[in-house]
Amino acid sequence: MSAAAGSGKNAQERALVLVALLFLAPALILWVPVLKGAQDLKDDIGRPFPLPARTPERIVSMAPNITEILFALGLGDRVAGVTRFCDYPPETRSLRRIGGLVDPNIEVIQSLDPDLVIAFRGNPLRLVDRIGKLGLPVFVLDIGEGLEALFPLIAKIGRVTRTEDRADDLAAELRSRLEAVDIAMLGIASRPKVFVLLYGQGLWTCGGESYVDDLIGRSGGTNVASSLPKKWALYKRERILKDDPDVIFILARSSEDFTAGRDWLLRTAGVASVAAVKSGRIYELDENAASRFGPRLLDILDRVAKLLHPERFGERP
Secondary structure, X not given: OOHHHHHHXXXXXXXXXXXXXXXXXXXXXXXXXOOOOOOEEEOOOOOEEEOOOOOOOOEEEOOHHHHHHHHHXXXXXXXXXXXXXXXXXXXXXXXXXXXXXXXXXXXXXXHOOOOEEEEEOOOOHHHHHHHHHOOOOEEEEOOOXXXXXXHHHHHHHHHHOOOHHHHHHHHHHHHHHHHHHHHHOOOOOOOOEEEEEEOOOOOEEEOXXXXXXXXXXXXXXXXXXXOOOOOEEEOOHHHHHHHOOOEEEEEEXXXXXXXXXXXXXXXXXXXXXXXXHHHOOEEEEEHHHHOOOOOOHHHHHHHHHHXXXXXXXXXXX
């Protein structure tokens, strides 16, 4: 295979991952309150799930954000299989791969003999159903529109893995960080206009139904694309020029990708007149962390808030 062909295949695969992570999940978590005394609960597609008596020994994760939460709960040694896109934390690299988000290998999953499979609404439902018909316990999770939805997500994973206390501790830590930013943003005099660019996908940006829109708002900014009733959408060059964002964030997987994305944007006709370009306020955000509905979103929140309002954190603008 030529280098160009390989690059094209990787780009297509990356696009499929981002679609699964950012597009396919419905807008709202169908959250049923998690009661510690209950012995069963419903997953996010409304299916009843009998709780195990103790922490499962062999867990298969079917999405990167689920994998990250499992490790954050101290369950890394119980994770038997992950997708080929699960690359954080680094310990995941030695784990058995079950395929991708939209093309998991059912035979590999079965061979791992899991006592818990945690799926994601981006996984094809027909394949999730096939896993269940094999007699494997499958629990399906969703993502939500805002950062607040992290907490029921973590609580449910804690519940089905019987690590409720650890889940409470993790949620409390993340809640504390979220509230610290909320407090720092109280009484801000202005909200910079923000444009988020997903590198390598044209002028793709986050709409008003994306949790990234909520993250920008809680960081003290205003998403110029918030009026779009979508999670992610293709923006027009003319509209960027009209919106004239004060700050541009580029979601990129590496510093090299960020540089390439910034240079591509700067070559776009007319963009040189945009306020963010004239002031040099074009910043990199880790696509890996920002595209996964997990604990590292708080790292992204901290970074965005400090870049938009450094004075609120004792830093120089």
